Amino acid sequence: MFRNTFFVITAFLVWHWINGVSVGQTTLKNDAEGLNEEKLELIKLEISTLDESSWEGEYLCFPGVDEAYQLLLSKKYGFVFRRIGNAGYSSVIFGTINEASGEVTLKSELNQVLPGALSSKLLVAHGVKRIFVIPKERIHGFCLDFKSSSIDAVKGYFSKPDPNSSRKNDLAISNKFLVYLKLPEIIGEIIEIQKPKTNDSSVPLAMKFNRGKKNHLFKGMRFAFKWKDDERGEVQSECEVKELQDETSLVVVVGIDQNRQSASIGTKVSTSRFPWSDL
Helix, strand or coil: CHHHHHHHHHHHHHHHHHHCCCCCCCCCCECCCCCCHHHHHHHHHHHHCCCCCCCCEEEEEEEECCEEEEEEEECCCEEEEEEEECCEEEEEEEEEEEEECCEEEEEECCCCCCCCCCCCEEEEEECCCEEEEEEHHHHHHHHHHHHCCCHHHHCCCEEEECCCCCCCCCCECCHHHCHHHHCCCCEEEEEEECCCCCCCCCCCCEEEECCCHHHCCCCCCEEEECCCCCCCCCCCCEEEEEEECCCCEEEEEEHHHCCCCCCCCCCEEEECCCCCCCC
């Protein structure tokens, strides 16, 4: 019953997503506890007055078979993130926004953990009749997914319609990130595994990766492990860049497999693409 009902809701949202119709005024029941209703209404009202080509507005993404996410952005009033399911809205996160030069910084008011499709640092990108907000740490993976021209590849990123866009097949992002539109997938390997300094199992595994600043890596950038049992289309195990040298970087395992011990010297690592481990 749950799955059938959710499929109806998801199909409804996908239709709106593809056809550029806002769902901000839908009658899905809001069951979330503690939601700042006043903030929500202020944001929705503000969004309704904005030009459709503005980076502010209502975004949707579809990271999993049984999930849909909604993100409302207003520079004046902040943001609201909501997970949409059979019971209505849940996993509500709200907070403040700061925007500068195509980069949007989110700060949760309750320090809640953001899902993989979201980030405290978002980049605005204008595509073919759509505007995307992409987690900064996933910019290269997004560029690769965007260039694949696959709806399935980009549905995991937040986007909204831009009917005024005249773009054909290109993507406009901040100049300092344009290089990622031209780069092929970055592939390297683990060359050193650091011995843990503590017996605390919650401390993520740290390793050295044979790619660095010269390969256009930056702190926070996400990469996916090429485990022997992984295939494209399956949830990936990831690592995040913590420290950078010209030709190497220190990475730590993140997400659902942060303490996975099967990593070894020679394990392949490549640009992380949708779907991710922390959906």
